[in-house]
Amino acid sequence: MVALQIEQVELAQELPIKPWRLYKDQPHSSNAVLADEWVDCLFFLFDQALVLQLSQEELRKAFEYKMDKNNSRIKSGYNVMNDKQEKTL
Numbered sequence: 224m225v226a227l228q229i230e231q232v233e234l235a236q237e238l239p240i241k242p243w244r245l246y247k248d249q250p251h252s253s254n255a256v257l258a259d260e261w262v263d264c265l266f267f268l269f270d271q272a273l274v275l276q277l278s279q280e281e282l283r284k285a286f287e288y289k290m291d292k293n294n295s296r297i298k299s300g301y302n303v304m305n306d307k308q309e310k311t312l
Contacts, residue, residue, distance in 0.1 A: 231264055234260035237256055237260055239251040
């Protein structure tokens with residue numbers, strides 16, 4: 224678990240982190256470097272799945288379930304703020 228967190232920090236360090244600045248105006252790594260760090264995270268996630276003895280089928284079913292749920296949320300406007308929410312931010 225700690226190894227995954229370390230890899231996530233390494234990935235975060237390669238990203239532009241200042242929301243008040245345009246993406247192009249911030250130092251950030253190439254897509255190749257970002258992909259490399261992202262894959263490191265993915266390997267640790269897969270390793271955890273192996274330790275937990277989760278089968279490929281269990282992971283596939285869980286992934287498909289979550290994708291269906293998230294797609295339904297998106298279609299229903301789950302990710303869109305209404306006027307009242309925007310005013311409170």
